[in-house]
Amino acid sequence: NAGVTQTPKFRVLKTGQSMTLLCAQDMNHEYMYWYRQDPGMGLRLIHYSVGEGTTAKGEVPDGYNVSRLKKQNFLLGLESAAPSQTSVYFCASSYSYQTGGTDTQYFGPGTRLTVL
Amino acid sequence: RKEVEQDPGPFNVPEGATVAFNCTYSNSASQSFFWYRQDCRKEPKLLMSVYSSGNEDGRFTAQLNRASQYISLLIRDSKLSDSATYLCVVNTAGNTGKLIFGQGTTLQVKP
Numbered sequence: 758n759a760g761v762t763q764t765p766k767f768r769v770l771k772t773g774q775s776m777t778l779l780c781a782q783d784m785n786h787e788y789m790y791w792y793r794q795d796p797g798m799g800l801r802l803i804h805y806s807v808g809e810g811t812t813a814k815g816e817v818p819d820g821y822n823v824s825r826l827k828k829q830n831f832l833l834g835l836e837s838a839a840p841s842q843t844s845v846y847f848c849a850s851s852y853s854y855q856t857g858g859t860d861t862q863y864f865g866p867g868t869r870l871t872v873l
Numbered sequence: 874r875k876e877v878e879q880d881p882g883p884f885n886v887p888e889g890a891t892v893a894f895n896c897t898y899s900n901s902a903s904q905s906f907f908w909y910r911q912d913c914r915k916e917p918k919l920l921m922s923v924y925s926s927g928n929e930d931g932r933f934t935a936q937l938n939r940a941s942q943y944i945s946l947l948i949r950d951s952k953l954s955d956s957a958t959y960l961c962v963v964n965t966a967g968n969t970g971k972l973i974f975g976q977g978t979t980l981q982v983k984p
Contacts, residue, residue, distance in 0.1 A: 866916050
């Protein structure tokens with residue numbers, strides 16, 4: 758079991774460029790999440806998904822889009838990167854209440870993104 | 874007011890010391906509570922869940938006080954390897970699985 762994996766691990770973008778971060782989990786979790794972590798701000802939820810084909814906005818969704826076409830994958834897109842999006846991005850997944858699971862979240866190793 | 878508040882520290886303690894962290898949360902409807910540990914430049918990992926009756930895992934003891942809406946973590950006999958940031962985590966009301974993370978409390982254990 759790889760758990761939660763993220764690609765890429767590091768990326769440097771120029772302002773205005775686009776990119777997609779990929780998150781994959783092999784635990785058959787229903788729920789998946791994207792967070793960003795900035796110094797002094799803690800983890801902030803960007804978008805989340807409660808199942809294949811569904812997504813919802815979190816606390817800081819502006820400038821990001823997501824897609825969950827397959828249960829095991831959750832993609833985070835930046836259409837036009839800005840320096841304010843320089844951050845560490847973490848993906849997480851969890852079981853759902855409906856399947857009798859707990860809401861413990863399991864995290865990927867993170868993607869360090871710098872926007873110049 | 875933040876939904877989950879923690880003293881960011883840092884807490885600097887010698888090896889073998891006992892140290893306690895507290896955390897307060899604002900949503901009285903929250904049902905699940907956790908402590909996560911995050912090492913420098915790594916992902917957060919679950920340390921322990923927090924149950925109403927309090928629970929212990931080796932040198933770690935977690936307590937929940939629903940009436941006062943605070944959670945605590947006690948670490949006994951601190952080890953150098955305990956140096957990390959400890960995140961207090963609370964779920965939101967409803968079945969979305971969403972968690973709210975505190976900013977974290979940094980612990981440095983010194984020889």
